[in-house]
Amino acid sequence: MAAEELGLRGDGVERKSIKALDEAMGDLISAREKRMKFGKAEKEAGAIVVALWKENKLKAYNYDDKTYVLKHSEKVVVEKPDDGDDD
Numbered sequence: 001m002a003a004e005e006l007g008l009r010g011d012g013v014e015r016k017s018i019k020a021l022d023e024a025m026g027d028l029i030s031a032r033e034k035r036m037k038f039g040k041a042e043k044e045a046g047a048i049v050v051a052l053w054k055e056n057k058l059k060a061y062n063y064d065d066k067t068y069v070l071k072h073s074e075k076v077v078v079e080k081p082d083d084g085d086d087d
Contacts, residue, residue: 050074 053061053070060079061068067079 046076049076 050070053076059069067081068076069079070076
């Protein structure tokens with residue numbers, strides 16, 4: 001609620017505006033909006049990958065020199081290479 005709406009007047013009552021902080025807040029909000037937009041695009045792309053994965057009945061898939069597996073949570077993850085040690 002603004003000071004005027006409360007009937008307050010005088011020194012120290014008006015809302016402070018700090019230019020550097022306003023700019024930093026704008027940058028933060030902009031970055032958050034971009035992250036949210038990309039997160040949505042990643043989720044949509046992931047759903048397509050999972051659908052194609054199931055359609056082709058795959059257990060693992062090699063892409064870009066990495067092996068990917070579909071976890072029970074329906075997330076595609078990079079499979080950790082087996083180092084051959086049985087410790």
